[in-house]
Amino acid sequence: MRAPLTLLLAALAAPIFVASSLSWGPDPSAAIAAQELVHRNGGHVGSAICRDCHEDHYTSWRRTHHAQMTQRPGADNVRGVFDGRVVRYEGQEARPFRDGDRFLIDVPTTNAEAHGRRIAEVALMVGSRRYQQYFERQQRGDSVAFVRLPILWHIEQQRWLHLNTVFLGPDDANWHAHAATWNENCIFCHNTAPEPRARNNAARAGALPQFDSEVAELGISCESCHGPGAEHARAHQSPLVRYVGAGDGAEAAAKNPSRFDQERAVSVCGQCHGARLPNPLARVRDWFHSGPTYRVGDKLLEHVTPIERDTKVLSGDPEQYSLRFWGDGTARLSAYELQGVLASPCYQQGTMTCQSCHSMHTGDPHGQLRPDRPGNQLCTQCHETIAKDVRAHTHHDPAGSGSSCVECHMPKIVYGVLEIHRSHRIELPDPARDAETARPHACTLCHTDRTLPWAAQQMQQWWGPKFRTPVQRADRAPLAVPDAIASLHAGDAAVRAVYAAAIGRATTAPAATDTVAQRAHLAVAMGDGYPSVRWLAQRSLQQLEQRAPIGLAELLHGIDSMAGPQPRRDAVFATLDGIAHKAGNRLMPPTTGALLGTDLRLDLPAVIRLTDLQGRNVISIGE
Amino acid sequence: MNERAPRIALVTGWLLLAFSLPLGLTLEALHAWKVPVYLGSALRRELWTLAHAHGNLLGILCLVFAALGARVGGTDAQRARLARWLAIGAVLMPLGFLLGGVMNREGDPSYGIVLVPAGAVILMIALFGTARLALGRSGEVDPA
Numbered sequence: 001m002r003a004p005l006t007l008l009l010a011a012l013a014a015p016i017f018v019a020s021s022l023s024w025g026p027d028p029s030a031a032i033a034a035q036e037l038v039h040r041n042g043g044h045v046g047s048a049i050c051r052d053c054h055e056d057h058y059t060s061w062r063r064t065h066h067a068q069m070t071q072r073p074g075a076d077n078v079r080g081v082f083d084g085r086v087v088r089y090e091g092q093e094a095r096p097f098r099d100g101d102r103f104l105i106d107v108p109t110t111n112a113e114a115h116g117r118r119i120a121e122v123a124l125m126v127g128s129r130r131y132q133q134y135f136e137r138q139q140r141g142d143s144v145a146f147v148r149l150p151i152l153w154h155i156e157q158q159r160w161l162h163l164n165t166v167f168l169g170p171d172d173a174n175w176h177a178h179a180a181t182w183n184e185n186c187i188f189c190h191n192t193a194p195e196p197r198a199r200n201n202a203a204r205a206g207a208l209p210q211f212d213s214e215v216a217e218l219g220i221s222c223e224s225c226h227g228p229g230a231e232h233a234r235a236h237q238s239p240l241v242r243y244v245g246a247g248d249g250a251e252a253a254a255k256n257p258s259r260f261d262q263e264r265a266v267s268v269c270g271q272c273h274g275a276r277l278p279n280p281l282a283r284v285r286d287w288f289h290s291g292p293t294y295r296v297g298d299k300l301l302e303h304v305t306p307i308e309r310d311t312k313v314l315s316g317d318p319e320q321y322s323l324r325f326w327g328d329g330t331a332r333l334s335a336y337e338l339q340g341v342l343a344s345p346c347y348q349q350g351t352m353t354c355q356s357c358h359s360m361h362t363g364d365p366h367g368q369l370r371p372d373r374p375g376n377q378l379c380t381q382c383h384e385t386i387a388k389d390v391r392a393h394t395h396h397d398p399a400g401s402g403s404s405c406v407e408c409h410m411p412k413i414v415y416g417v418l419e420i421h422r423s424h425r426i427e428l429p430d431p432a433r434d435a436e437t438a439r440p441h442a443c444t445l446c447h448t449d450r451t452l453p454w455a456a457q458q459m460q461q462w463w464g465p466k467f468r469t470p471v472q473r474a475d476r477a478p479l480a481v482p483d484a485i486a487s488l489h490a491g492d493a494a495v496r497a498v499y500a501a502a503i504g505r506a507t508t509a510p511a512a513t514d515t516v517a518q519r520a521h522l523a524v525a526m527g528d529g530y531p532s533v534r535w536l537a538q539r540s541l542q543q544l545e546q547r548a549p550i551g552l553a554e555l556l557h558g559i560d561s562m563a564g565p566q567p568r569r570d571a572v573f574a575t576l577d578g579i580a581h582k583a584g585n586r587l588m589p590p591t592t593g594a595l596l597g598t599d600l601r602l603d604l605p606a607v608i609r610l611t612d613l614q615g616r617n618v619i620s621i622g623e
Numbered sequence: 624m625n626e627r628a629p630r631i632a633l634v635t636g637w638l639l640l641a642f643s644l645p646l647g648l649t650l651e652a653l654h655a656w657k658v659p660v661y662l663g664s665a666l667r668r669e670l671w672t673l674a675h676a677h678g679n680l681l682g683i684l685c686l687v688f689a690a691l692g693a694r695v696g697g698t699d700a701q702r703a704r705l706a707r708w709l710a711i712g713a714v715l716m717p718l719g720f721l722l723g724g725v726m727n728r729e730g731d732p733s734y735g736i737v738l739v740p741a742g743a744v745i746l747m748i749a750l751f752g753t754a755r756l757a758l759g760r761s762g763e764v765d766p767a
Binding site for chain 2: 017
């Protein structure tokens with residue numbers, strides 16, 4: 001009897017041991033759910049539970065910028081260099097430094113006159129692709145708020161920038177102009193299932209708003225696009241459900257946006273990639289308490305009203321919304337992609353959804369375009385006849401950027417996060433419309449040495465008289481001046497930013513050796529009153545210098561777009577002098593009409609006449 | 624079967640198998656029913672899988688030693704000593720992996736993992752000892 005009993009005890013030991021240690025030991029999923037800011041309301045479970053079964057999808061999502069949209073700081077995910085070096089802007093300074101595992105920034109206090117300083121500790125981070133923003137934790141009574149700190153780390157540029165220099169606005173000495181509160185701003189679109197839980201304490205005059213905010217997960221995770229997972233996970237826990245379809249597993253299937261109808265499919269991305277107001281507006285109270293009412297699988301427009309150019313502003317700046325759109329209603333700020341898609345014939349008359357071009361689990365995480373349809377195949381999956389003879393449609397070299405569908409039909413005319421992005425309104429270029437609505441034109445974003453009437457003439461020749469010749473520009477700049485140059489000086493800040501970025505691109509039509517005039521005008525734009533325009537102009541000059549050097553690389557590298565007015569002026573004139581002295585035997589001579597003489601000196605009076613057209617209205621477009 | 628060496632190896636081998644096979648079954652069940660507390664820790668899953676695999680393989684090794692141990696030569700006392708080393712090593716290694724996955728942190732096993740290298744060293748002593756005896760005996764058989 002002893003031997004069988006011993007064997008039985010040995011056989012029972014393993015399951016008993018495993019069960020005991022699992023019930024007494026730490027539970028990773030429960031530990032995540034117990035973290036500050038995390039809720040498990042509404043059937044949300046968090047991505048750790050999804051990973052248990054969908055390891056591959058989890059891994060493919062983890063590498064995306066969605067996954068890293070909001071993070072707690074740690075040695076492995078803080079991108080900024082906290083080395084104690086000082087960051088200066090508008091006469092004040094910040095000093096990011098590290099104390100062990102803590103990331104700290106020595107910043108001026110909000111009372112600038114007192115020149116007080118304080119140490120802020122980074123408690124939350126937003127962004128992971130272009131730049132990383134830092135938030136400090138503020139205890140407000142028995143509640144907590146996270147407030148944005150005034151400097152951010154630009155990942156591409158590998159440098160610190162002040163917040164005032166990355167939004168589309170003029171220089172501003174107020175260091176805390178963009179001290180947004182995460183709980184009532186970022187929480188909505190940079191997290192999963194946000195619940196701001198703003199307390200109704202507005203009656204307490206002067207008191208800072210209080211929040212008990214929670215999210216299902218920091219960042220954009222599985223449940224943002226597939227819906228709450230608790231029911232699905234519970235129903236599929238049994239292998240009988242998974243393998244033989246027993247029980248209610250089918251009813252508890254996770255939502256898959258690629259199987260939605262067109263409207264529901266674009267709703268998934270549009271819940272964040274489409275600036276919006278609650279519909280009806282009275283729902284705003286729900287939003288600030290329990291979050292947006294849209295759930296994956298719903299029709300978004302039954303919950304929200306997308307903000308358009310003519311959307312009425314209830315309080316504050318009456319131009320708050322209209323400034324975010326070009327004159328024809330096309331968005332000129334990022335996070336309005338939904339509006340663009342909804343206005344596109346490909347959506348209205350076709351079957352296009354976001355997933356027609358984008359993939360969340362495959363391909364390059366930058367842009368997340370479908371890898372199975374590279375280049376023009378994104379468009380020719382529907383427009384098959386064009387694919388058969390590309391040159392017949394584009395009248396450009398089929399291998400060049402002039403035959404890239406998106407260059408003409410989705411031009412880069414959208415400002416966001418110190419970059420210019422593609423418009424998501426898929427449409428025809430139209431020089432007369434663009435001249436009349438002060439909108440950048442697709443042709444002259446590449447042909448930076450050409451005018452709008454030239455573009456119209458080409459289009460009429462190729463595609464017929466439906467394209468009108470522009471008779472006047474909305475900014476009243478002469479039509480005889482190349483559009484890129486006229487826009488760089490006479491446009492409003494958004495136009496100037498778009499062309500400042502465009503001129504340096506490798507896809508532009510003039511060879512880099514044929515851009516002496518563009519370089520001189522970019523040098524002037526480096527003195528722009530808007531720091532974002534200055535930075536984009538400087539970057540374009542550096543790109544041109546890289547492709548066709550004239551010996552200005554060191555000078556351009558040393559220019560700081562955040563520097564004060566005098567160093568900026570010095571930089572402009574040093575660059576203009578450098579071009580005048582060094583470009584002569586390295587670059588082609590300027591074309592006529594480009595406001596640059598044969599001596600490579602700018603026609604400054606003409607340039608000033610153009611810049612005077614900018615008007616005195618300050619535009620400041622928040623993102 | 625009156626020798627001590629095969630007796631020690633047999634008991635250890637069968638007990639290891641009696642423990643490790645149900646352990647594998649248990650782990651499969653945890654996978655089948657998608658038990659989050661188990662699946663949530665990749666390190667624990669790896670350690671317990673290693674415990675299951677080592678337990679079974681070393682159990683079989685003990686049984687092989689019990690069956691063929693007499694052929695390696697040496698005295699009964701020498702083989703019994705080797706069998707004890709083998710048994711200790713064979714038990715410590717899977718036990719170390721198993722305990723390493725109990726109360727472990729996200730990135731590291733718990734302290735139980737120290738039994739693994741200890742068991743591995745003891746196992747190697749047993750195997751080298753066995754090999755030495757076997758080589759010595761083969762030398763007797765074939766002096767050339």
